[in-house]
Amino acid sequence: MSARPCPRCGREFDLRRTPRCPSCLVDLWLGADEFVRPKHDPRLLPLQWESYRSVLNPDFVASPRPYLLFAAEQGAWYFDTHYDMQIQFTHKPLGRAPGAGIPVGRSMPEHALDSLLIAEADSAECAHAFAVSLEQFEAQIRSGEFRPLEVCPTHLCDQLQRPGSDRCEDHAEPAKTAEPATKD
Secondary structure (H helix, E strand, O other): OOEEEOOOOOOEEEOOOOOOOHHHHHHHHHOOOOOOOHHHOHHHOOOOOOOOEEEEOHHHHHOHHHHHHHHHHHOEEEEEOOOOEEEEEEEOHHHOOOEEEEOOOOOOOOEEEOEEEEEOOOOOOOOEEEEEOHHHHHHHHHOOOEEEOOEOOOOOOOOEOOOOOOOOOOOOOOOOOOOOOOOO
16 A cells, blocks of 8 residues: 555555545545536426536535545546546446436436546536546446556655646656757
8 A cells, every 4th residue: 555644634544545634635525616517417307408417416515524524535537538537437336327307498407427537636616526437437448548646656746647747746757849940
């Protein structure tokens, strides 16, 4: 185990499992203005939307901390190549379906979704949660839309690797630029 005490709260956590202290990460997520955005909020049902959407489980919305702590400790980090952001993915947090899907033109959920996705998971302002299907998520990994991120291997670094690199932004080798051609 690569235990490290959090400099902010003092709690020890395993850097190989998560790049940040789970307790502090949950606080970051819950501090976002719209962590539960209106289109994913079950308290606003029934509500039609112009596209397919998911709504979170009412239990999750009422008491998110246990779900999010589980996600922060057990989930995996990915880079979303389509939206250029870090995401955090957890299958069945606390062994439960975190939400349900609502087809276009419908106003109530019609099928369970088994996974939780935190988009913009590294942002105090923009982090937000929604439910997804594990099957669809795995298809997006296979297509290259989501790429797994690991923690930077530099000693005591808690940042995620930069996509396409084996190090974080701070520890990556600068890109080598081609030297200008000279005339002989």
